[in-house]
Amino acid sequence: FCLLQSAWSQDADVTVTVVDVSDQDVFLNIITAPEALPGLVWFFLTAPGAEPTPTEMKSGAGAVGPASCQDLADAITLPDETLGLVFCNLPYGAEYTLQVYFEGNGTRLLRENVTVPVEPSPLPTGPFCFDIDYDYAGATVESNTTAADSVACQVLCAASATCLHFRYVYGASSPDFQRCDLLSSGPLSGSASPAAGFHSGPQSCDS
Structure with a gap:
């Protein structure tokens, strides 16, 4: 689990904040200026350092993981929305680049590297009985x-x-x-x- 709580990327009137990264899910928050709405967003994970074009973003080219780990052409109608990629089945400790493409009143292509945390232990140290x-x-x-x-x-x-x-x-x-x-x-x-x-x-x- 990785809770970042800070905007990692922004471009003019669109700000993206990663709020959760795990081996299964990636959740992000998108803040969009009202004048940029409505819009569509495409986002998914790629190999580190990849730089897909807008056309490749729309097709999901280079996306890592199953279809549930891609979000293609999701409608954005509110200035503050939280979206997620789910059931990604990512290896613990793996590194990726999160790609986000927004298209509304103008276009924005944002990206940032993310790391899946190492495997957590569900058991606390010491004696337990549960x-x-x-x-x-x-x-x-x-x-x-x-x-x-x-x-x-x-x-x-x-x-x-x-x-x-x-x-x-x-x-x-x-x-x-x-x-x-x-x-x-x-x-x-x-x-x-x-x-x-x-x-x-x-x-x-x-x-």
């Missing part, structure tokens, strides 16, 4: 907060008189990344259901 990639379905959320990792979330649950289980969002591409849910219901019906990006467990390893 289900990986499971959500305790049907549980009542007593409260939620943020925590650095699943162990810290479990500690918060253990400190609560009414928390029986916890649920932690470890998936960095989720908008709820690092959310810690303290669950007060139990016993749980069906115990758990598969859910990528979640850790769920009891209030302590002794419970």
Whole structure:
């Protein structure tokens, strides 16, 4: 996961900000001056250093990844929009150039190098006792907060008189990344259901 939070490229009345890069997804925010709207945008990843022409941008020439990892001729009607490439299946640590071509009241061709982060470890260091990639379905959320990792979330649950289980969002591409849910219901019906990006467990390893 890579959260940049700054505009990496701009040209006159179009500004592009990369907000998320992972092995599966690339999301960017496009700020467009009202006088440049409406418009169309083409964007995808290429090998590092590639410089496709507008014609090649429109055809997707040189794009890396499956069709879902390309966005060709997407309508832009609002001055602030977030768009994404999904299910890209990119190798961890790989480098690419993100190409963005905007065509509206004038044309803009923007590009910037991006790097897919190295493979994250879903497991915190130290002892743990929870289900990986499971959500305790049907549980009542007593409260939620943020925590650095699943162990810290479990500690918060253990400190609560009414928390029986916890649920932690470890998936960095989720908008709820690092959310810690303290669950007060139990016993749980069906115990758990598969859910990528979640850790769920009891209030302590002794419970």
